[in-house]
Amino acid sequence: MNNYALIKNGKVINTAIWDGVDIDFGEGVNAIVIPEGSQVSAGYVYLKGSFFPPEPSPEELEEQQKNKLQYNLNSKISFIEMATQKIAVWQTKLLIGRKLTPEEENKLNAWLDYIDSLESIEANTIENINWPREPE
Numbered sequence: 326m327n328n329y330a331l332i333k334n335g336k337v338i339n340t341a342i343w344d345g346v347d348i349d350f351g352e353g354v355n356a357i358v359i360p361e362g363s364q365v366s367a368g369y370v371y372l373k374g375s376f377f378p379p380e381p382s383p384e385e386l387e388e389q390q391k392n393k394l395q396y397n398l399n400s401k402i403s404f405i406e407m408a409t410q411k412i413a414v415w416q417t418k419l420l421i422g423r424k425l426t427p428e429e430e431n432k433l434n435a436w437l438d439y440i441d442s443l444e445s446i447e448a449n450t451i452e453n454i455n456w457p458r459e460p461e
Contacts, residue, residue: 328359330371337369337376393451401448404456405440412436435460 331339332355343356350356359365359376368379381389415425415433425433442457 329356330359330365330369330376332357332371335371337365337367337371339367340365390451394449397448397450397454400456401443401446405443408436408440408443432460
């Protein structure tokens with residue numbers, strides 16, 4: 326038994342688990358084995374031996390863009406909050422007049438540079454953002 330895509334005019338009209346024994350799926354319908362691990366469903370396009378997801382509707386595209394924008398904005402906030410938590414102990418030491426070790430000072434500066442990098446990013450976009458790497 327294999328998973329098959331039922332294709333008509335280059336589009337998947339349905340999927341079926343089938344043993345391959347002759348069945349008439351209807352005029353102009355071809356059964357193509359779906360590759361192992363592939364996710365194919367009605368609406369997919371079959372072209373030159375490959376399956377492609379359908380183009381999103383204008384509503385779906387708008388929703389995807391809205392989600393991407395929100396993801397970028399939330400990611401920036403999350404990264405800055407995480408970095409701020411990382412430096413809290415060092416900031417507290419400095420506020421009460423304690424000295425930092427050279428290693429602590431280097432780490433603090435690296436994290437402050439990271440926060441500066443994050444703050445310079447315009448996250449109000451649907452484009453993929455190349456986020457800076459966290460300091461080590």
